[in-house]
Amino acid sequence: MERIDGTGARSVQKTPEEEATALESIQFTDEIHRLISAPSDNASSFTALLEMPPTQAVELLHSPESANLISNDTFKPPHMEDFKGRLHFPTNIALVERAARFSVFAGEGSNNTNIEKNSVETALNDSSANLKKAVKSEPAETESSQPLVSDPTVETKSAKRKEREKKAKGSAKKSKTAANESSDDAEKLPYVHVRARRGQATDSHSLAERARREKINARMKLLQELVPGCSKISGTALVLDEIINHVQSLQRQVEFLSMRLAAVNPRIDFSFDSILTAEGASLMDSNFPSIVTPLMWPEAQVSGNRQPYQQQWHFDTLQQQVWGREEVCHNYITPENSLLSYDSSANSATLHPNQLKMEL
């Protein structure tokens, strides 16, 4: 059936979508009830926006609703009576169906968060907020479940509903972007203030672009919080500059630290197994007490000092095996210093040739 010029192509798909819509609407019966109680001025404007005669709107309502009502008896009475008098409800359903055409999955989650932040306008905002709460988890699905056949139809409805609601809400704050679309809207609709969103709804490209932009903006916000000093800066290019600088500085720090560790490493003898088994006990008991104290680290080498060692390393969760390895590792870090004071020449002799063995 003919609804709107722009929806001509979509009318073919309407009948299967109707059932899907019916399925959807069952889930949102609570929100639908609230929608019923929404102010009527919105209702009339919505129908005007749709450029549909009220009869067609009611028809729209009834066809999905009848399927709905038959399947779910409890909802029958309130729907039928309420909707006859109010035209905004069918428009919502119609909007949902129309919005389904412009399904844009990505960014619905970000849309939700943005929407909830921007709720300023009319009571419609409350109802749409309720709708959004119900479908909050949907966006994640919509983002990931595109190839599925059955789900997209259901999810597009919710996604589109959110899109529509979001536009209705965000009109006050997004007047600038709405200005671009308002010129188009003025041609189609007498109402410009909120209907900027409606104008967007008819253009799938702008819908998709808006969703994409929302997604990108949400991620940029996260990044800004992560990078210090970025929250003050406004403007994508400058923020990106800061992010790039931060990443480069972090990578440089890692580079310097790795050079530092590499400088320390050659002094570490990693042949733990051989030396530990052969001379571990003797090393620990006889030699280290004399050398241990000047070093912060070898404080922990002796078994009696394991507590401060653990605290230094915060390795409470490590297993004993790893502990043993680290202890030996720390033991051998001191060879250069300890060699001078080592009594046993055997130890020093074994340490040098074994420096580069990899036993682990």
Add this chain to the structure above:
Amino acid sequence: MASVISNPVGNMNSDRIKRKKKRKSLIKESQQNQSQNWKSEAQQQIYSSKLIQALSQVSLNSPSPSAPRGGRAVREAADRVLAVAAKGRTRWSRAILTSRIKLKFRKRKRARASPAVTAALVTGSNRAKKSRVSILRLKSKSLPAVQRKVKVLGGLVPGCRKQPLPVILEEATDYIAALEMQVRAMSALAELLSGGSAGSSSSAPPPSS
């Protein structure tokens, strides 16, 4: 007609509702599990322990099979350990882990191809990169400044050179957090490893002697 439609619809409806609820709960769980907490102390400890194990395996004086030497080897080992700590959930972590294999693959390719050609390719690509950078600095060449910077950021984050913007932003978020954790852990490790020896060289005589 309505009844005919409604019956299958009703059945499908309940199934869909069940599936949706299941999926909602699953997705909520997955969303909670998705990004790891790079700021947690536990994560840093895990990284530090794995790093020590990896560093002990790094051969410093005789890196016969692999090209990197000394500091570079430590840097790459640290990056690999970081990627392992990320459990491969992010693109950059997977790219880091597979980069070594790709490098070996490329090396074999170059070995098979003529050395002159490969040398020319390598130098050509390097030069092209440099010229591209210098050209990018001229505003006239690429007007969308944001896109330019996005490309630079994509080049910085491993594995994100050809990804679209939202992917790059997401990867960069996780990558920055992971890098900060890496810096914290490595600085603590370096302090402990070198701070002890530095202290000993200038410290007081042993108390028990």
